Amino acid sequence: MSADHDTPAAGPLDVRARLSGARLLVMGGTGFLGKVLVSLLLDRFPDIGHIYLVVRPRKDGDGRVRLGSEERFRREILTSPVFDPLRRRYPGAAFDAFMADKLTPVPGDVSEPFGGLPAEVRDRLRGTLSAFVNVAGVVSFTPPLDYALNANAFGMQNLVALVRDLSGPANGDDGLPFLHTSTCYVAGSRTGAVEEIDPLEFPFPKADVLDRAHWDPDREIAECVDLVDNVRHRVRDAFRQSHFHDQARRNLQERGEPCRGRALEEELARVKRQYTDKQLTEQGMERARYWGWPNTYTYTKSLGEQILRRSGLPHTICRPAIIESALEFPEPGWNEGINTSAPMIYLALKSPVAYAAGKDNVVDLIPVDLVATGMVLALAELLDGSHKVVYQLGSSDSNPLEILRIFELVGLYKRRYYKHEAGGNPLLNAIQARLAPVGLPEDRYRRWGPAFRARQVKAARDLVAGLRQGPLKPLAGTATRQLDRLARGLEVQAFIADQFVPF
Template identity: 25%
Template sequence: MSSEGYSESELDAMPDRIAGTFSGLKLLITGGTGFMGKVLVEKLLRKCPDIDHINLLVRAKKGKNPKQRLEEMFNGELFEKLREMRGGVEPLLAKVSIVSGDVMEPDLAISNDDRQRIIDEVDIIIHAAATIRFDEELKKAVLLNVRGTKLMVELAKKCKKLKLFIHISTAYCHLHEKLLEEKPYPPPADPHQVIQAVEWMDEDTVAALTPKLLNTLPNSYAFTKALGEALAVEAMEHIPVMILRPSIVIPIWQDPLPGWTDNINGPTGLLIGAGKGVIRTMYCKSDSYADFLPVDVFINGIMIAVWNYITYGDKARNVLNFTSSAEIKVTWSEMIDAGREIIMNRVPLNGVVWYPGGSMKHSRLYHNICALFFHWIPAILIDILLFCLGYKPVLMRVQRRISKGFDVFEYYTNNQWDFKSDHAQTVRQRLNPKERRDYKVDAVGLDISNYFEDCIRAARVYILKEYDDTLPAARRHMKVMWWVDLITRCLFWGLLIYWAYGWMSSLWSFATDSSETLSVTAAI
């Protein structure tokens, strides 16, 4: 027996109402070449063979035109399973069209022909394009996350066949709310006024005003995502809109490639940095937890939300929080400990700078002292050695990036938020057993240790390009670094004891000499 007491054949015989919902529909997706967008496009093409067409709004990037970027995406490892199912890349390209444009540009930089085609044909718009850099310059963040949303809403209002406009927000955009409910919240500023202001101001002026505009918010990401969400809320009066708020989106859990990601943002970067031995201290409440959501779980949630809205006309549940902490909580300490055990004993990384170690600090002062001795000083010494040997210094640059990341990271690791997900939980109950298997949105069967191992293995191969044939050498190097770390610790503590012994001996000699001098003086 397999899922919920049913055999695989019994499950396969059940209807897939979610795939059926997309049958014959034409979609427009922004952000389709990003991390989340790639997984969405792959799932739609794999599970919904009768979908009519997918239009992807894509810009030129790094010397590659939109068509080249799409072909490169389809030839990637994420789409390998789909290519095998469909017989190569060509059938995928037949289902997907490029709309050349840029969400950050005025009028989206879309041609008149493409714009008219969208207005006449598109049934569903999924707006996922955004800058997710927490330290992005405010002007760029506003133009992309806020004005871009406004332009997409205006385009959606003109679409003649529009059934649903989905705005991808974030569960971390209303940070003043320690308990985020599934409802709209007032924005931190008027999004229209903010757009008008940054359009005529230059970058230096906007940068100077940024602290005042952000007020108590920690970064431009939270500020602009809250403004973008407010525009989607405004549009609810005119078009069918749904706002989806995922928490921290992390690598794939199950489908189609466990552990896959195309970046080292968030926990993945943290695990890699700690595994390479370059992160040895963090200012963090180790017993606090963040809310993580595997990207495939969220993509399943998007498809379920579309099905629920279109099939049931469920307009009351138009703001959904996609979060995991109601079912499973993983503290920062548990995550780091699990990652460290995996990297040290099962999946070591190549070129480890030092044996993984260190700890989380509850005191900022203690963390800063440790960062000086275990991050900055070793980085300076190793870079000097590399320079002397004729190599390019790298560790100081790495540590500057780590320090910059910590500036953002610390706000989230030293604060705690909780999320209500009653709407999402209710929608989940409408799924049949087959749909619960194929569009998994619960934590049943999740093994944290195995999941983190999949993440590290995938990052090792797809991000770091460290393939499995290098594992034996990596294990040998890890053992060498264990001995280096042990010897260094022994030398350090030995020298410290030796220095302390010498200091105590000098103090004892001084005290003894002083006592003898006083005795002689008294005798005289």
């Protein structure tokens, strides 16, 4: 679904003609969605001119390159099953020849100036490209603020500079066309029918409540940088250094590892980063929620959109919903890594869990190949000049999936698995088979969900811990440790379940 009321309807779009001979630079094409997009383009449009695929070198902690772009491309990307349709179309050596003719890896990193593309690569590509496609970005809902800014905000500034640098006379006065992948959840806390035409017209979800004069994406980024710098400065305080050192030593003692030398240095660095990440995650969430976004991910994604909108470059924005396994391409059910629904389903299979889900609540899942297809169509319109500002790529409008139905299906599978397939204790299996996930209205979820149960277990743990001074010390010690593990497990449940409340 697209959103733009300014562009008049044109004749039928000839996608094949628009992509024939097109030369694309793709950033983020090594990820789950990006690989499907690249493979789909090469499979369905073999007359495409060429795709330059940005591949980030793998580096060690000290910044040294461990695996160069070309080597990583050959080992990790070209071998992916996502290209199996092309292997069937071009068997044997024909596949290698076709890919060499159509696909070239180039080094880069979205967090670096000009997207990390070396000057000699930019010189070679300048003025020769038809469009730039960005599929890169952090996908964690609650990343530390500095990490999210690097990928979604600073990254966009770097990419805008890159695209301007690569523009040539063939691209016209406006510059090289830019297709950007965002998320439909930049809508934030708004509910009901939400017209999403131009990100600058309604720049933050509470724009109808808060004074818009206080919002500016560039100033927002500058203030976030100040927050990050302040947190990093506080890490250097003397009392913090002492606390980190003490914590690192206690961690090593608990694990039975040496409390000196390299082991201590590495543990100290880990403790510092944990503290910094926690502080920056909380700072990012506070800022995001104030303006109306549920998390740092959607907040920084929206900042990236607005930077692009103000760039003056010809562009379009694709906003997919929750991307899941393939419907047909490269094959039915194809998946890679851990997608959004996986933690929710895994948690429901392993333990009793409650989620915030009222009657008729719909979760918008869309197969990755449908997203890639929508992006191809948007790209063709961008090259045609008939593009819209925003394209929404979702499924719930025509094929809504109620979240309670997901819980029902997971519960049915869980019952079948523990009745007929699981080994081990038959009594525990019988209990597990009856512990289906539960959907609660949000107010009841907040009151009685896993966070509440974690607090109850902690209270019981503290009560039992008080018995360790008497004759029940052996039993109380064991019970305290078990209750502590249970409480931590419930806190993990609460953390994961909370991530799905906004969606």
